[in-house]
Amino acid sequence: MDPAEPGKNAAIAEPVLAPGHSFGSVTDKISAIVLTRGTGKKWMGGFAVAIALLLMLNFAITVLFARGVGIWGINIPVGWGFAIVNFVWWIGIGHAGTLISAFLLLMRQQWRSSVNRFAEAMTIFAVACAGMFPLLHMGRPWLFYWMFPYPDTMTLWPQFRSPLVWDVFAVSTYATVSVLFWFVGLIPDLATLRDRATTKVKQVVYGILSMGWRGSAKHWKRYETASLLLAGLATPLVVSVHTVVSFDFTVAIEPGWHSTIFPPYFVAGAIYSGFAMVLCLAIPLRKYYGLEDFVTLRHLDTMAKIMLATGLIVAYSYLMETFMAFYSGNPFDRFMIMNRMFGPYALAYWILIAANLVIPQLLWFSKVRRNMLSLFLVSLSVQTGMWLERFVIIITSLQRDFVPSSWGMYYPTRWDWMTFLGSIGLFFTLFYLFIRFLPMISIHEMRELVHKKEEEQAA
């Protein structure tokens, strides 16, 4: 699938930017959302829901800190529950943003320009949600900093053989690079907003944030170099972060966790769920803010194809995991797979298979890919499936492992649900603020697209 190759199919013929746009119209349209269109009622409604969920999260966390992780459904043998499921899920979601902004930048994929800004924002917010969970799930969260290699008076270090320590590095690096990359990309646009600010406050705030950007050729040169460097830094992270997250499981000896297939499988799964999330966000956004010109069918179609491709990798992984459980002759693995398929959590497993493997096959049909509703629903299905995947991996592996006397069950409590739904609230709160106060599509990159298009036409 190479969208750069011309004339292969109809999608290629479709532009990544609707015709008829000039520098001015692009800038007007995008900056108006932030500066002049004001706070819409629908925005307020959505934001209110998100804030309500966020408050619920605050409540759940307050109770959690006051009483302890016992309020969740975790136990012995299932020591990890929703918190880690959510952590892996959110981290995975973040991956699409980095892939679009960094990897596709290096690949010189033009279509990324119109989606990369909010995809990156999505990454950062998803990482924020994800980063919260390892902290919350600790028995003594006030000691979280012990996970970092800080100069301790007793010369204590983290235990570097533990994948959780690798996680700390992987996720914090990821968060840092993502924030930097996003912010650097925002600088020229912040300057645009500063220049077009309607109030003094906006002018000052955007002015400070734009860090003295004047748009000189020197600035642009430095900017391009910095972007490229950051993209170069971020690209390996697309692969490495979820690889490290998968180590949390593969390094352990639990049947269902201890598997060499996990790193590629997790990375593919991350991108899979990430693109589903981008689609889930893009489809309503382009509709409500009238951005069909910038986020065209071509974008959605391409992203749907990436989703299909990564989904197939995930499907292959499932099949291999099952196959290897029997082929390896390891009785514990065999039991684990049978328990997943037919044990007490079989329903979760089969919904996962349906949501993650069967339903996404609809994406083979271009009609499905180009129908906003169906694409949205398939994306939601993938999100659900990917969440369930983590649930199945974590819970069913721990639930019945080696010694049958210690088998147990995990039932999420209302606090588990509140924290999970609350994290969605946190994500959307941040996202609503983002689309209200920052340009959700990169203005300067769109202008660049206009320019390139003009060049093409001139040529």
Added chain:
Amino acid sequence: MKDSSSKDFVDISALRASLKGNAGERFWRGLEELGKTSRYRELAGREFAPGVVTRSGKGMSRRNLLKLMAASAAVSGMTACVKMPLEKIVPYVHPPVEFQPGRPLFYATAMPLAGAGIGLLVESHLGRPTKIEGNPDHPASLGATDTLSQASIYGLYDPDRSQVVLREGQLSNWSEVLGVLADLRSAYAANKGEGLRLLTETVTSPTLGDQIGRFLAEFPAAQWHQYEPVSRDSAREGARLAFGEYVNTYYRFDRADVILSLDADFQCFGAGTVRYARDFANKRRITGPQSTMNRLYLVETMPSGTGTLADHRLALPPHQIEAFTRAVATALGIKLNVAAPPSLPSVSSDWIAALVRDLQNHRGSAIVIAGDQQPATVHALAHAMNDALGSVGQTVIYTDPIEAGPANQIQSLRELVSDIHSGQVETLLILGGNPVYDAPADLAFSEALLKVKTRAHWSLYDDETSYLCQWQIPAAHYLESWSDVRAYDGTATVIQPLIAPLYGGKTLHELMSALLGEEQRTPHQAVRDYWKKQNLSKDVERFWEAALERGVIPGTTFPPKSVKLNTAVNLPAPSAQPPGAIEISFQPDTNVWDGRFANNPWLQEVPRPITKLTWDNAAMISPATAERLGFTREEVVKITINGRSQNFPILIVPGHADSSMTLPLGYGRTRAGRVGNGPGFNAYTLRTSEQMWVAFAPPPKPTGKRYHLVTTQYFQTIEQHHELLELESVNAFKRDLIRVATLEEFRKNPDFAADPPSETTEAPSLYPPYNYKEGYQWGMSIDLNSCVGCNACVVACYSENNIATVGKEQVDDGRIMQWIRVDSYFHGDLDRPEIYNEPLPCMMCENAPCEYVCPVGATVHSPGGLNLMIYNRCVGTRYCSNNCPYKVRRFNFYLYSDWTTPSLYGLRNPDVTVRSRGVMEKCTYCIQRIEEAKIKAQLGNRKIRDGEIQTACQQVCPTRAIVFGNINDPDSQVTKVKAQSRQYGLLRELNTRPRTTYLARLRNPNPEIEEHGSR
């Protein structure tokens, strides 16, 4: 019945009658005065009527305030002036050479329970007892303890214990009690005690027996009644049937090769159980193919700990056990005077013939033992069989009764109740026990009790009985008391106090002294004087100190007594099962016993053997019976016996006898305390004095309700119960967690249990290896051939390591904190399964999967090969627990340890951290004991001797199934045990290289008997 107004009972018609005679002559202030109710006496006893005291109106004058302040300041300095009594207690200062307890002092004492004592050594830190161990010098202990005595230390510190004398529910004090007792003395001096009754539990204290005897001599018209709900009445009556007199029987399992147990769980319960368990285990300690093994045939209704070790186990409903006994007795040639043909549909005659042949082939080394819950007939037949097998004097020893006054207790209680009803009882002193709760339902004891004019109750708790008495006198815990007690063989021990009574509790000796008019005599004097009078030694002082130090009074073991079997025994005809009826078997609960330990959270929480039930009792039935009656687990059914009904939830127990149901006693308490109020269902409401242990009932009726039962294994819901129970056990065997062979198979292939070499050799690793070749390397071996699954190790671990209890809901959530657990698995047929126990502490893996995943290095390996937790480094990610294949780690999901109840501070082992919220914890092989021994050895510039360190679980184990020591020492016991061919490790294929290993289980079935469900 529990209406509080009944306490101020005024019988109006009686009043009217009494006034008639002297009308007009007498003034009375109210009905209370006339009736002389306790309320009246309480008011009259006060100097001022209520309301009179506040003379100066509302406040207090400045002058008075200053006076009081000055006076209190002056008096407060005098608190140090209390004269402490000079009563020497003697520490265990000269332990045997090989026995080296730690730094704290150990005092020998004993715990009385259910009519026998067990000798204990109690660890005392700075004057507060913290841990109970067995006394190696005591014949009933040999250094181990049973589960209940191990847990009894919690009772000492129980914050819910009765703390003051209560009179009509109001605060009172001991001097008032003394006054009342003195009044009683003078009041009954004239009529020699007519109308005065004592009600005690079984008395095995010689001193108390002597005191009661002297009291009865002084007041010959007074009567002494005894009642205990779990009494040995049928054993006593069985002896009387057989020999015409009460005798005490004890057994020499160390000489027995073939044992037939008739519903006797002799390794877990009853007098001498710890000793029996040890002797029994010693006879099956296999060291190699040439070793021999005893053989145990066991018939029982409810699977028991002893039953799990049986080579042939038959599950029979109770009345068939009697029929079985008759059949075996007949086959052994014993002439029964009742010509009732034994009908035994479920046991083949070949089986019985083979058993009888086996018994007869072991004349003089066979034992037939009957359980305490079996009727007198079975006991009598057991005596006859032992006689026929030549066991008497060899393996079965008869002595004088160890009780001070052996009696048929249920008869005794019955008499008391009928005397009350006929108005012969004026004053009833209930000295121990809780008859209002646990007396048979048909006697309606509480109604009778309220008819008694003066009622006093001496007890540890302000319980159901106390509530209906005018006086509640707090009892001293045995760890606070001077007393004495006889063990199963008559050996007497002085119970010496470890601590002054925490709550001012009083011993029975003090009460009896007061009744005898000797209130100045302390219990110490009472006990000492009694033994002085026995003239056991010339040098009384040295004799006394030696007795205190050793924990055994020399020369008190009863000599064997020769008895003559009454050949013309008239046995009652066996009861027949009414068609369609379910046989109800009452049993003391394995954990709370008759209910007296209901407020002990350790015992409530520790999963019961085999069923793994916690915090409740239930109606236990076999899978087949459940199927037949259509009952599922947790379904609440209504059981009706003779018109009395009680609801019980169903628990299906594989291995239970069909057509019968077991109801453990001791639950459904209402005034046990904060822990004991609530859980479970009261089986006493169904129990009658005619049918103390077994009753026939129509099939229980479903109620449509459910009651959630929490078990630590078989968590599954009811519908899946059968399948998943099997799934767990089937997988346990598939995974070779339990390895078992018959003795024959073992002799042919001694290495049947061995792990393949690929699993025992070190696999390559990227990480540098630990050096395990130097210094002390700790290891443990657990012999599955000995373990009866009695839970003593679990309770010992709770006590030694300050383990928190979490409550029913948290156990249900999978958060029980036990560091060592006893797993149970079933094998074979669902209806006649073999049951296997497997105690599981930390495996102390040399390649510990928990260690490398901890992000903060809170769980680390010690140079001695221990896998340890550093609590204050733990941040609580629980990754270690996830990665532990044995799931032995426990997490403080909440703040489980009680940090606020002051009385529990004293209970804690000061050498072990009390854990906080959010940290992981686990078995440490009792690191505090190891370190203490290390320090000691270093000070003495020597090596730690083998056996110097005993882990808590090892020390308490009645069967010595657990061996611990230095595996780097080729001469250590653990090295030798681990060298046995039966040794295997759990899940060695994971390359964890566990330090805790197991010795495979062996069975010794009779080759003549083809077993169902054998491999």
